[in-house]
Amino acid sequence: MSELDFLSVEAARADGRFRPVARSPMDRRLREARAEFEERGGRLVATRIPGEEEHALAIRDVTHLLPPPEGTEPPETHAGFAALEISGPGAGTVVRRLTEMPLDDLPAAGAVAHIRSWILREGDETYRLLFEQEYGHYLWDVVVDAAEPLGGGPKGTP
């Protein structure tokens, strides 16, 4: 095993007896929302959440899709990040209800709901937050709460 493999999720190996499976820190919250899960490449991904069609403003767990932006965080730390996507009408307002950072020069790292997070912009109404996974359940709760009065809700990643 190479020196720093113990930091790499991809270095897990399935054999006859063992089938390691990787989970997102927001796994429990997604289960509580009665999400349907699928295993993809050794990771559990929430593909659908009942009632998600009602929400034009969507909150999605994209931990499995997103590494930190190029050159920002050392690769050894990547397993320690979780990621959330906020997309749809009102996404900008949700973000401005969580952070005081100026949003005109992204990606940038700063204080989001009192914790350190990267903010990335994918499009006019799509933002992504990348933050320490120890705060996964906390930031999920905060973002879903901020989106709720704007008609937002959780969504799966098909």
Place this chain on the structure above:
Amino acid sequence: MSFLLPCPNCGPRDVNEFAYQGEVTKRPTQSPTLRELSSYLYFRENVAGVQREWWYHRLGCQAWFQAERDTRTNEVLATELTEPVSAEGAPGPEATPALGENPTL
């Protein structure tokens, strides 16, 4: 407290994104007397005016940098990433003269 601190990497951010680590001091170069050591550890200039101090961008780029701030108004005049004191890793210049009576450890 809500002044804006211009991080050398990230630009102006609310001061609460940062951790403050006090005045820039001079560490003794060789074994100091008890008085010199106490002065280095405990005594500060504490000026009512422009002070050079350490800040850490805890919730942002996580870089250490120095700032020049007027302690009377919280106006930040300059911030900069610092060059290391010495490439060899030796400690900084001479200690400042000792202050105060009866230093204890």
Place this chain on the structure above:
Amino acid sequence: MRLGPRPGERIDRSDEVTFTFRGKPVKAFGGDTIGSALFASGQRIFSRSFKYHRPRGLLCCSGHCPNCMMTVDGEPNVRVCVEPVREGARVKPQNVRWWLNWDLMAVTDKIGGPFTPVGFYYRTMIRPRRAWPLFERFLRSAAGLGRVDKHAGRKRRFDTENRHVDVLVIGGGRSGVEAARQAQIRGEDVVLVDEGPEPVERLGFPVLWPARAIGIYEGNLVPVEAGSTLVRFRAKHIVVATGALEQPLLFPGNDLVGVMLPGGARRMIELWSLRPGRRAVVLAGDDRALALAGELEAAGTEVVRVVDLRREQLREIEAWGRYGRLESVSLDGETIACDLLLASGARQPAYSLLAQAGARVEYDAKRGIFVPADLPDGIEAVGAVTGRVGRVAVTPATFNGASRTDKCFACICEDVTDKDMKRAIAEGFDSLELAKRYTTVTMGPCQGKLCHLPSIRLYARETETDEATIGTTTARPPWAPVSLGLLAGRPHEPAKRTSMHDRHKDLGARMMWTGAWRRPHSYGDPEAEAKVVHDSLGLIDVSTLGKLLVRGPDAAAFLERLYPNRFADLKVDRIRYGVLGTDGGRVMDDGTIARLDEELFYVTTTSTGANTVIEWFDWWNAVWGFGVETTNVTGALAAVNLAGPNSRELLGRLTDLDVSNEALKYLDAKRAQVAGVPCLVLRIGFVGELGYELHFPSPHAEYLWDTLLGEGADLGIRPFGLEAQRILRLEKQHILVGQDTDSESNPLEAGMPWLVKWEKDDFVGKWALEHVRERGPREQLVGFELAEGLGSVPAEGGQIVVDGKPGGRVTSARWSPQLGRPIGLAWVPSRLAHEGAEITIKMNGGFEQGRVRLKPFFDPDGGQLRS
């Protein structure tokens, strides 16, 4: 009385709204406020004053004075003159026993005067002391205005929002609107906020209305209350256009129902089409008030006298009434029947926000007002707030005649009369700040908006000085009362959870806080959990440990400079315990350092110290310029400690790594796949039994936890929590930094002199430790035990008694089920820090004898650990 439809009125007569007042329905129109609708329905008395319970009516109609405060839908202190009507709202008066028209507490107005002068509560109701509970009950029920419903749940949701703009204009009058328009023409990103009630002319720029700027803070931060959202603006440039406030005149009876500020009457007519009274007298201090006379006549009010105070010097004004309602006014002896008296002198600029931002305030004697000066960069003032209020009357402090039968109020919020102010000065409170605090003038709901200037002028006269000499009191936010809920916003309290958190919850763990982390205290029986670790096999989640990679050609030299320990000679795949010290030689943190390669070290820290340590490392790296790469992998890795006699057996089942005692010795570090998950295996022994710490990527945590518990079931595996861990580590006398050490402790006195390698050139803390070594240790951290079977355990922090005086303290103590006796760690004087010494511990209301033990209680020579 409600007038017929008028151009520009804000009510929508086609929209009928009904609310209740004291249970009875009141009809209103859309666009009405609760106050305007009540007035239209005939209500004249809106509240009873704070101390004297005098009847009060509409005065300002702009949300500034206290006169219209009522309880609406359970929310107290709502200013109904600006509160929009809503269908079904339940409105009630407050601070009355029991009706607005007849209040029992008004007895204080009739006879209380002599008994309730200014500051009476500092002198009365003190003796007999036994009677205090009675006095207190009375005072509590009499004090305050509205009542908070203690059983009301949190009904409203408050959000906080951040906005960055180029220009923020505060105030939507003529000047503010013009400033916003100009900013927009210049292409700047501008927003205008106005608190209402009058509407703002919309000229294409964004407007927040009604929205109130609460204050100006450092960094041009302006929090704005916009309904249930607190909008925090950061503006490059702030334009303050908050205008000027009409000031009441001071004369006997100036608080009677029917005495109003001219602007209040104007709003009643223009916004809500109300006729403010039948017969009016106008005492005008400026052009605007003068113009009101014409508006009143157009609204059907008979205007019987108009006085321009700039030309006519009145000396005496006295208002008369019955049951608190105005019936006549006497001007210099001439009595005029009226039910409406409009009176105001100066228009005092509302400079508060500017003063908060750092502007100076100076007195303009020509206009008799205080004006802002020396504005800081990034702040601009336009309009009346600058002091450009036109030609205004400078009125005398009071208009008292020789004989007067009624009170003359300087502050209607707090019921402070002119006599109270004079008395305060006579009692020696002769500076403005003292007089303010003693009389409470300006400290009521209006916060000085209507009484600051008049009280300063009165003060100047009574102390025979002038307003410029006296100056003003400090302006502070908030500009108007705000709900704590608005300031709190949504609950954002970060909590950290390990990636095995939900498994602990599933197993019924009792969770506790360790810094910002949630951790399992125990799974029901900590002593049994500790026993299992000794007897068979335990599993604990230690993911909260700080974990750092330190890399580079100078990594070893860097660590040598930071720690008192030696690391240059640490072999690859070996682990060493290290204690991190400050430059004062104090213990800062501890942990293990494993060398994974020539230039690669893996450092662990305490759970709460992780961030401090990596900041410390980064700082020294920046200062010394070692060029070492430090990487924080605390969250990237989860970790568990598998401990107990059966731990080797279980580990062996899950990995191809040779786990025999020869191949994986005590303090070895190896990398291997365990149950398919890439792990760093550290053989260390915090809990004193054969054991292994597994560090692996966080996303695999639940999987590995489940696998270990499943595969180890036949070996008797049980999870154990922090409490069991504390018992076990105490049996080995392993210290907890911050528990057994404090900010004064150094490694020499904390029982770890062997750590310090004096032959090193320089390390952080060396000089300080040399001084400690020279003077000799004064006190030392030692283990101690109490008698076998003793049922009680000393409290942490409990005193060690030496020669009848406190001489030391217990830092940790537990009952050890393994050893059958209480054990602990304590700081004792050096002369008692030897094996077998007897110490006396204060506990259980008495004293117990203990014995000092310098070696671990369990497995003192570490044979078990190394087996």
